[in-house]
Structure formats: C-alpha cells, structure tokens
Amino acid sequence: MRRSRRRVRAVRCLRDLGEFELIARIARAAGRPPPRSGVILGIGDDAALLRPRAGEDVAISADTYVENVHFRWRSDSPRSVGRRALVANLSDLAAMGARPLGFTLALAAPAALPVRRADALVAGMLHEARAHGCPLVGGNVTRARETHLAITAIGCVVRGRALRRGTARPGDRLLVTGTLGGAALERARAERAGGRVRHVATPRLSAGACLARIPAVSACIDISDGFDADLRQLLGEQLHAVVDERRLPQAAGFERACARLGLDARRLVRAGGEDYELLFTLRPSGPRTALLARRLGLRLTEVGRVVRGAPTGRTAGGWRHF
C-alpha cells in the first residue's frame, strides 16, 4: 500500500514523466486504430501512413489551441480543452465535405504541467476522435512555457467534390445549420458563475459529407470565428450577402438567457465563435430548405442571399488574432 502511494506521488508532472513515457502514455490511451480505418501505420514511427480510397483527394487542416489565448486552466476543464481543440479541426474537415482519416497532435507543455491535466486533455481529444472516427496517428511532444495543442487533421474527399470558399455566385441562397451564439453564451455563463466551460460543439461531419454530394451547394465554411467574420471568408471580396438578421437561428430561450446575463444576444449570434455550424451557399435551383434539412438531419435556416459587390466593412466583431 505504501509502495503504491509513493509511486502515485512520484509521478506528478510532465518533468517526472519524461518525453518517452509521455508519448507512450498517449499511445496507450489512443490504443490501436480501428480496423478498416485507413490507418496503415500509427503512432511510433517517423511518420504515420494513411490510405485514402481510390479517387479521393486528401484534405489537410491545421489549427492550434493556445493557453491564455484559446483557453484558460482557470475557466476551462482540461477535458473540454482537448475536445474543443480536436473539434475545431474536425469542423474544418466537415466544411470541406471530407471524411476524417486521422490526426496528429503536436503537444507543447510546461514541464510543470500536472500529469492528470495532460491525461485529461488527451482523454478529451480521444473522446472526440472516437466519436468521429478520426484516430490519433502521430505527433510530437515538447516542453514550452505555455500549453499549445497544434493539431493537424487529415481527411479524404472524392475528387472534385470538396466544398470550397469563394465559389458562391450572386443569387445563391445562404443557409446555416443548427443555431448560433450558443457556445459564446455558455462561455459567458460559466465565466459569470466562476465555473468551468464544459460546452463542446459537434463538428458537422456527416452534414458536410452530405452537402459535398449535392452539386447545387456552391460554397461552404464552418463558423469558428463568428457568423459575420466567417461569412466574409466564405464570400470573399467581390460578393456580400443580404442577411435577414431576424432569421439568424437561435436556440429556444436564448434571448432570455442573454438578457438575464446582461449580454447582447444579437452580438453573440453574429460574432460568437466556436459554434461550428456550417454556413453554405446553394444555387437558387437547389433543393428546398425543408427537404435539405431532412437529408442533413439538422435544423437548417435560409438566412439571406448572395449579391454582387464588396461588403461594407462593418463586422460585429469576430475573433481576430494579434
């Protein structure tokens, strides 16, 4: 008994663990990729080997979650940090209409990071990885002053079918899945209550894959930075959208919850990030919204129409780095 207690005390932070044991620990938690997953070689070599199907292109998306920028230990549970970091990447694959093949994790962390915290981060990531069939296939660990989770997600999409940005045309309909502002509201609510943020959005992978099979879908992006900011990214500099603000979808009770917290509901809907809904355009001749919603199995709202000309430059304040 004494022996096991001593052992528990001895391994407390990453410094005690060492690089190779940390990697081995992550590899054990990840386990083997499921059979027929397309992973030929996973963690433990110079590179991982993945096998797309014949006629598929490879989609690659990289995103980083940084301590004190994207999350704070004070207000975020380590597990939800890990989950959200992977979801951000999976959502990028969803926005391309790609199916996930696997992901790499470059984990930079202070030597003093508690092992339990690192374990929870990784467990959160692996939870999402399993839920969405995107196994951890490799990466690296290094020490640093702050924790960074640099993730690269690799997916596959049938050639010529990937959903892009900047390919909408004037007259196209603008649609959005799910509801907006929920992630920002949850964050504000947790901050007010002094609690930890546990909310994690769902990457719209099957919706994205479904949209990629519909030729009338003309452009797509995921809402990571906020509706306004991502709309501009979707349409580029030559187009903008006339948006009926009243149609922007909110969850039931959203406005009341915002009012209770003294929050500007409109601002959260237009500029709240991390909702990870899909924002896409559809040729006017495309399927009716109600029909498409049934195919996607999601709430779907037509919120506006694409028109020619540069946007006015006003945004409701999406995320900007630097």
Add this chain to the structure above:
Amino acid sequence: MRRSRRRVRAVRCLRDLGEFELIARIARAAGRPPPRSGVILGIGDDAALLRPRAGEDVAISADTYVENVHFRWRSDSPRSVGRRALVANLSDLAAMGARPLGFTLALAAPAALPVRRADALVAGMLHEARAHGCPLVGGNVTRARETHLAITAIGCVVRGRALRRGTARPGDRLLVTGTLGGAALERARAERAGGRVRHVATPRLSAGACLARIPAVSACIDISDGFDADLRQLLGEQLHAVVDERRLPQAAGFERACARLGLDARRLVRAGGEDYELLFTLRPSGPRTALLARRLGLRLTEVGRVVRGAPTGRTAGGWRHF
C-alpha cells in the same frame, strides 16, 4: 519621402499587421504551388487538398520548433530557424522513403514579434520548401507568449514500400549516410564565437526514396536526436547493435576542430542532434556498401551489426524533452 518612412515605421510587429494581413503576407511569399505538384488547393480555405498518385499511401509527420527550447533569437538567425524547422519534418519523410507533397505551418508568436523576424522565419522555411518540392499548403497563425513553429509534412510513398522502425532482424548490417556531429559542432562554434547558428543540414529525401525501392533495406530512421538515441528508436527493445565506434563517420578535420574548442568529439558524434543523416539496416544479402553509396550519391558507412537482446541502457546523452 516622409510618407513612406511613416509607413515603414507603422508596420513593425505582428500586432501592427493583424492576423489576416499576416496570413496574406505568408501566402504571398509562398506563391502558387508549382504545376503538377499534387496540390489541388493551397492556402486560404478550411483545408488544403492534395492528390497522391494511384497506389500511394500518405505519410504524415508533425514536429514543433519552440523558442528557448529548439532555438534562441540570441544565437539563431530567424532564417535558419525557419529552414531547420522544415528540414526536421522533411527528414522524417526521408526516413520513411516518402516524397514530399506539401506542409502546413501552425505559427504561434508574440504580438510583439518584429515583422522582419517573422518574414525571415517564413523565408527560411520557403527556401527549403522550394529546394525540396514541398510547398506550404495551409496552416494557421495565433498569438502566444513564445514563438512556436508547428509543422506537419505530408508525403507519399508507394504502398508497402515505406521504411519503418522496429523491422530490423539480428544479423542485419547497420549503415549511416554522411557524417555525424557536424551540426552539434557548428552550434558549439557559433555559441563560443557569440555568432548565430547558420548551419542547416540537408534532409536525405532522394536517398530515402532510393532506399525505399531496395527490398533488402529492413528499417530506417533519421538522426535528429543523436546516433545513440535514434539507434534505440530504430531497433526497439528486443534488439541492439554492436557498433564499431571508430567507424562512426566524421567530417575531415572534425576531431581537430573539437579539440580546439575543448569539445568531446566522441560525444558529439554519438549524441549530437540535427545531423539528419539516415540510419538504416540492411539484410546481410543486400548490396555492398560501396555500390549502395554510389546509388545514393552519398558517403555511406557500415558501422555495425544488429544482434538479439535488449540494449544495455547506457546512452551518450541524446536529446530528451521534459
């Protein structure tokens, strides 16, 4: 005249530039991927799209270069930091026998990082990218307290031909390309002289691709952490190698240069990192060393032989994180 001076002064650090302008700046520097490069869609969408050839697997390798861990502004030129960060990843592809398709960069940096420094970092990376046909295809930028370059390199290798670790057998010959200890000597020399490290090793991409076509090559790794440390990674826990230390290849004048600086030449050869030579095993019936050296177009030395049994545990001190 006054006007242009004011403009030069106004943009000095990443904070002045902003996220989107930094991304646009990197994209401009990267330019378009060369035709027939396998890049279907590069920087600017939710994900990049790459196209392997029929019958190829995708090799993915992630590595991070962190300020004050892998480099210091004081002693490393920003350009060489960028070059070395990409070379570390390309070398992993080389060790798999893969040809590069493209890479993503997750750049985390302080808002106060001078734009000139960021430009030089990126220019160094793009220099290596062009030299080795591995275009920048995407990534992200974020602020952080320290600069991190998290790179994921994507390559291709003919199915079943990838060079792995842990696949050597007792009796196999152990070979190494080029010379060892040179990178560590250069670093020590620069530190003593108060100068900046400019030395950048060459990733052995064509040698790796050539080795992948030779069935007698049984296992391969690149020497990033040092000969001893990487040898253990190459062979795993069931095997070790009897190495003739006198045969470990050194550049001409290496011992003299070490002696002048009071450095332990043996230690640099066995534990100096960042040489990025290939360390591989060959079935006894494989080609003669001199013949193989000609095919690779590189100096090649047979340094030992693989034997059964766990290693003794003594290492000359390769890199360890945490």
